[in-house]
Amino acid sequence: MSSGQQSVTALKKFTNFTNWFDELLLNAKIADNRYPVKGFIVYLENGAYIIEKIKRLLEEKLEKTGHKLMYFPLVATEELFSKEAEHIKGFSREVFKIEQREEKGAERILIVRPTSETIIYPMFKLWIRSHADLPLKIHQSVNVYRYETKATRPLYRVREIPWNEAHTAHESPSDAERQVKEAIEIYREVLEELGISFLLLKRPDFDKFAGAVYSIAFDAWNPDGRINQVGTVHNLGKNFSKAYDITFEKKDGSRGLVYQLCYGFGYSRVLAAIIAQHGDDRGLVLPPIVAPTQIVLIPILFKGQEKEVLEYSREIYAELKDIWRTTLDDREDITPGEKFYYWEMMGAPIRVEIGPREVLEGIVTLTRRDTLERLQCNRSEIVKEISQLMEKISQNLREKSKRMLYQMILDCRELEEAAKAVDNKNIVRAAWCGSMDCAQKIKEHVGGEIRGERYDVGEHPDRPCIACGQQAKTIIYIARAY
Ligand SMILES: [Zn+2]
16 A cells, blocks of 8 residues: 555646635535525534634634633624724625614614624723723634625635634824734734745735725735735724724823724635645645644554554554544545545545554554655654654645745736736736826736735835836735635
8 A cells, every 4th residue: 555546636726726625625524615695604524623723823822912802792783883984985885784673663774793893992982991901902703794796715705704803902103013013923923833824915005904094914825826815904093093982091191092903814714725825636735733633543454464453553543642633544444545545635644554564563654644755663753753743744834835925926027927927826026106097007907906015024116117117116916816
């Protein structure tokens, strides 16, 4: 039984991403897209499990940095929702509404949260009295609802969005700026632990969050060249505290408006990025930290030696199961080859094979899912060996994903060249003068959108604007997006 068996699947991650992804969602028990309401999906056992793991990773970091876990209601009144003018303009067309019939026949419309600023900030107004109440940092992991008018895609563009949203209030702009950095660091750490690579971009003004002063986005790469925005951090300045009248007494006794931030981390999109960035034509390749099964043990039974092999397998299973999420696949109705195939599709990071030879020599055979490399080690070394292998797998996934991101970025100086690059599933790097006319021209000619400029790295334009040839202000990234 060799790990070099031919995969019979015709799935092709880079040439036919959509089919590859959709088939894998169902086959690997991530999600079922056949629920009969458009834009709503069922999360199956592995999808729900991985999301729960991502959620715990994130929430632990949020709580360590002083964010308090709370839960706010699902609904707001239309009046509450309409207080911040830009915000209502940005979201009004995609809200779900509930018609509420009062006793005397009067009707009222409730808004189902598309995001929770309008639900949380009236409470901030009640809670914040003085500088001693600041900073206030809260978070919740909930579903938000957006009536997407664009074509929906499972995990990427859904109408019921599982995410974490955090909201903070501060006494000064510099405190708010510090919070932007802390939020970015939290999201960056989680994504790095998952091996997901991304561009950290400051969105152009025309694409910032409705009601924000500026928005920073985590744009993960995708095999089809489209950007998958997995997280955003918004500095709201005083826009919402003005609208909701959230004031505090300063140290000098005067009153002022608080400075606010909100930031969101999309669980289903992060799950999509794990699948899309690490998976291959055999199926999922899961980072050990979130894999529902981290180790699968497969006994290879030969007539007459079943007993010894099974006993040895069970001993090793007993040794591993308290340290890692381990499955002993001792199903009798399928062959070891079929099990290999199945667990490769499921993305289990390490496979342990045990046959008569392993029993005889007191060894085990290990196979890494990420590289399909096989190695053998003594039974007594198995825990040490697997610990090191898990570390290597995580690191390899992270590095491989980062290399792919930088391979996808293509420098372009002409619109035509940029259009070709976007067609070819690249992310374009170009210079822009900052004018709306040119942004429009780029969108029309290139077929991708300006996603923004690097936030973590200062990049200075060394060439004229790609659209008008005049002096450029920034280096921008252009891509199609989900
Ligand atoms: Zn220009």
